[in-house]
Amino acid sequence: MFQVDLSQNRIQKLEEKRFSDLNLREREHLQEWLAGQPDALGEELLIIQKEFDGFADTRERLDLLALDKDGQLVVIENKLDDSGRDVTWQALKYTAYVSGLTKTQIIDIYQQYLDRYCGGGNAAAQICEFLDVEELGEVILNPGNDQRLIFIAANFRKEVTSTVLWLREHRIDARCFKVVPYVFGEELFVDIQPVIPTPEAADFMIGMAEKETEARGAQGEQKNRHKLRRDYWEMALEALKEAGDTLYQNISPSKDHWLSAGSGVRSCHYAMIFGKALLRVEFSFARASAEENKWLFDRLIQKREQIEADFGNKIEWLRLDDKKACRLQYEIPCDGFNRDEWPKHIAWHVEHIQKWERALRGPLAEVNQALKANGGVS
Incomplete structure (x- = not known):
């Protein structure tokens, strides 16, 4: 000084x-x-x-x-x-x-x-x-x-x-x-x-502390959601087993909001979706080739009337022209994270994934056979 x-x-x-x-x-x-x-x-x-x-x-x-x-x-x-x-x-x-x-x-x-x-x-x-x-x-x-x-x-x-x-x-x-x-x-x-802290570092440290607090809060929320989803899928898989469903018999509970199962068509799968505000069943065409996905989708949508009649509801057909994949889906709104509502949600998933698989199984086999017979997309 x-x-x-x-x-x-x-x-x-x-x-x-x-x-x-x-x-x-x-x-x-x-x-x-x-x-x-x-x-x-x-x-x-x-x-x-x-x-x-x-x-x-x-x-x-x-x-x-x-x-x-x-x-x-x-x-x-x-x-x-x-x-x-x-x-x-x-x-x-x-x-x-x-x-x-x-x-x-x-x-x-x-x-x-x-x-x-x-x-x-x-x-x-x-x-x-x-x-x-x-x-x-x-x-x-x-x-x-x-x-x-x-x-x-x-x-x-x-x-x-x-x-x-x-x-x-x-x-x-x-x-x-x-x-x-x-x-x-x-x-x-x-x-x-x-x-x-030094005066120069004080604001930076405060900002970092706030960022860390936010990150920890997000991580805690993420962990809570992971546990909640795993709990839901455990209950849903048990309900499917009791219903005699074989589609998901070799699938384990997941921390993700989706639970998928094979369809017999390579890289195309069924899925149940469990969200905070919705329940959904879907089918995805996720092959490496966008051309093959679009070809399968275009052949399947020709059977739309039959599939929707067998399923019992109108289906959302998403060709997704700007993306490689295509998707079919049917969903309803819900209060997904309310555990008191889970018996109702699980019953919905069990009912609709079974209807979904039954409605799509035959038409999918036909278009997949046509793809093989055609030697792929020409």
Whole structure:
């Protein structure tokens, strides 16, 4: 850190000191500085207690307890020249202790602070003012398990920085601030700078954390859907077995939204579809050759009237001219992920896949034979 002498157009280096060299103490000095100017930590904080010891079955004391603008509790642990090895464990204990504090308890803690150190005041009203809300009923304090930790020291041991980085990887908002005293003549200066995360990395890390949270949520949703589909197909396959169906007798449950079975025509298969909002039976022409798929489709659609009469419903015929494959399908809307509705859904699938296979079996064999007799598509 440098002092600028504009008259000489020069800078002069300030002398870096240790707190111990200056006879400065953690509680009497550093703690009081931060309690009086908490925005020195780079954000608006409301100090609600210092030397807080209101823990059941222990007389341990945390240095400073604060609220941030989201109503989250912030545990602030101060050290001077050396962070020590155990500060993270100490702060984690305190954070666990305060995680159970209720809104009423937090207001009482702050009221005690105001009465003892600030000459009184209305804790509830000041919290409302700090959070920019009009009424206490709108206030949510200490929600969930997102309590925060701030560590302050002139030097951080590797055990501490490694632990803080690990906590941040696990979405716990832990931060480190380096505080260094300087002297110039008779004047004393103190520099407080974030080191984890650095200012440059803070927005990036927040963005990455949000992305990770979104990804984890998506993964969790995906896992839930996979399990749900597997459960449905297990029940559906059991129902088909009980109905004497042989089409799916060698098929295993799947995590996918579809369950297919062979038709006797190469690369063409039957399928049952189970979606969040629909049930479907379909038949796909998925051979490597688009020409063969279209040829089979065109020959089969000539038997449309017979197939639909045998099936008992109008079928959607999708030639899909811009794609290699073709498809036939019949579907209905449903509340697919409502397990209470599954017996009805499964009965529908059992009934319609059997009708589907019976209606298509003969015509498919005919067009497949014609393809073979023709030696493929000419």
